[in-house]
Amino acid sequence: MKSDVVIVGGGISGLSLAFYTAKAGFKTTLLEKNDTPGGSFNSHRYSADGSQFWLELGAHTCYNSYQNLLDIVDACHISDTIIPREKVPFTLLVDSQLKSVFSALNVFEALKSIPNIFTLKKEGLSVREYYSKIVGVNNYNNTLSHFFNAVPSQPTDDFPADMMFKSREKRKEVLKNYTFTDGLQSVAKAVAKSKGINVFTGQEVTGIELLDGRYAITTKAGVTHSAATLALATPSAVSSRLLQTIEADIARHLGTLKAASVDSVGVVVKKEDISVKPVAAIISPNDIFFSAVSRDTVPDDRYRGFAFHFKPGESGETKMKRITDVLGIREDTIIHKHEVVNTVPSLRVGHKQWLEKMNGMLEGKNLLLTGNYFGGMAIEDCVSRSLSESKRLKR
Numbered sequence: 001m002k003s004d005v006v007i008v009g010g011g012i013s014g015l016s017l018a019f020y021t022a023k024a025g026f027k028t029t030l031l032e033k034n035d036t037p038g039g040s041f042n043s044h045r046y047s048a049d050g051s052q053f054w055l056e057l058g059a060h061t062c063y064n065s066y067q068n069l070l071d072i073v074d075a076c077h078i079s080d081t082i083i084p085r086e087k088v089p090f091t092l093l094v095d096s097q098l099k100s101v102f103s104a105l106n107v108f109e110a111l112k113s114i115p116n117i118f119t120l121k122k123e124g125l126s127v128r129e130y131y132s133k134i135v136g137v138n139n140y141n142n143t144l145s146h147f148f149n150a151v152p153s154q155p156t157d158d159f160p161a162d163m164m165f166k167s168r169e170k171r172k173e174v175l176k177n178y179t180f181t182d183g184l185q186s187v188a189k190a191v192a193k194s195k196g197i198n199v200f201t202g203q204e205v206t207g208i209e210l211l212d213g214r215y216a217i218t219t220k221a222g223v224t225h226s227a228a229t230l231a232l233a234t235p236s237a238v239s240s241r242l243l244q245t246i247e248a249d250i251a252r253h254l255g256t257l258k259a260a261s262v263d264s265v266g267v268v269v270k271k272e273d274i275s276v277k278p279v280a281a282i283i284s285p286n287d288i289f290f291s292a293v294s295r296d297t298v299p300d301d302r303y304r305g306f307a308f309h310f311k312p313g314e315s316g317e318t319k320m321k322r323i324t325d326v327l328g329i330r331e332d333t334i335i336h337k338h339e340v341v342n343t344v345p346s347l348r349v350g351h352k353q354w355l356e357k358m359n360g361m362l363e364g365k366n367l368l369l370t371g372n373y374f375g376g377m378a379i380e381d382c383v384s385r386s387l388s389e390s391k392r393l394k395r
C-alpha cells in the first residue's frame, strides 16, 4: 500500500500529526497496534442494561491552554461536546483517612517559602530542587511530592521543573479545565475519521526498511506499507528499536531516554455499593499505587468508576486487595474491571540538550518523530511537537 506519509502509533501524538499532514494534502496512513486509536488518550467503555459508562484509564483532563488541541477540536466540529468537570477535591489518603491536599500542607512553612516564587527560575532545576524552595522541604517531602508523582505515575524528584507544569497562553472563552461528553477519546475518534487519513488498527509495526529511497513498513500480520515519509509516534524505546537498522545514530540517541510503565486498573461499581465521598482523585503517599483517578468529575446516575495507577510488578491479587481496601468495597460489588499498561517518559534535567541534538540529527531527513518525550508529556506538548514536525515535512 502506497502513501505519502505512514505514521506508526495512534495515540494523540500520531493522530494529531496525521491531522496536520492530511490537512497539508499528504496521503496519510496511520498504523496502530491496539484495536482502537487513542493510546493513553483512550476512554474505556462499559455497557450494561442499555446504559453506557466511560472511564479514563490514562489522560483525563484538558485545559483552555491546550490551544493546538482546541484548534483540532474546532476543525473536527466537536467543540460543542466539551463539558466542565465537577469541582470535587483531590485527596490524600493518610492513615486510611481522606484529607484535602491543601489541609495536609504546613501553612507556616509554605508562607515562609512562597516568596521564592518571584525570584527562583525553574530552568536547570529538578522538581525537588525548585519546589522544595517554593513550599518548604517538609511540605515538599510529606505532601507535594506525592501529588507530583501522581501526575506521570512515577517518582518526579529528578524531573526538570520547567517541564512539569507549564504556563501557556489560554483561550479565555473556553472552560479552564474540561473533558468531552463521551470522554477524551472523542477527539481521537473524530481525528481518525478526518478526510485524507487512513487508520488501520490492530496493526503492530515490526520492521522498517529503506528501499530505493522509500520506507517499507511491515506489520506483524505481514502487510507492507510504502511511504516517502515515515513518522514514528510510539514510545521512545519502540521508536529506537524500529530505527535500529536504518538510522543507527538516531536509534542510539533515542535509546538513552528512560520511561516508566503505568499499570492501570479501572473498576466500575454501582453508586449504592460505595460510600466514599465524591473525589477527583485519591493520592496515597508511599503506596503501591500513585493515584486513583475517579469519574466523579463527570457524575453518572448509576455508576462510579476509579482508575488505579499502580507501580509495575504487583500481582493481580495484591492490586485487587488494595482497590477494595481503599474504596471500602467488597470485590463482588465490582461489576466491571479493565486493565491497561501505558508508557510515560522519565524526563531528566538536561532534556532540552537531548532534544536539540535529536532535532539536529533529524534535519533534512524524511523521518518525523513525535511523542510525549519531546517538549513534555501533556496532551498539548504532544500536539505541539506534531505540529512542528508537520511543518518540517512541508519545508
Ligand SMILES: Cc1cc2nc3c(=O)[nH]c(=O)nc-3n(C[C@H](O)[C@H](O)[C@H](O)COP(=O)(O)OP(=O)(O)OC[C@H]3O[C@@H](n4cnc5c(N)ncnc54)[C@H](O)[C@@H]3O)c2cc1C
Pocket (backbone or CB within 6 Å): 008, 009, 010, 011, 012, 013, 014, 031, 032, 033, 034, 037, 038, 039, 040, 041, 057, 058, 059, 060, 061, 062, 151, 153, 203, 204, 205, 206, 233, 234, 235, 238, 262, 264, 309, 342, 343, 344, 370, 371, 372, 373, 377, 378, 379, 380, 382
Ligand atoms: C495515567 C495517565 C494520566 C494522564 N493524565 C493526563 C491528563 O490528565 N492531561 C494531560 O494533558 N496528559 C495526561 N497524561 C499524559 C498524556 O496522556 C500522554 O503523554 C499522551 O496521551 C501520550 O500520547 P502519545 O501519542 O505520545 O503516546 P501513547 O498514547 O502512548 O501512544 C503511542 C501509541 O503507539 C502504539 N504503538 C506502540 N508500539 C507500536 C507498534 N510497534 N506499532 C503500532 N503502534 C504501536 C501504542 O499502542 C499507542 O497507541 C496522562 C498519562 C497517563 C499515563
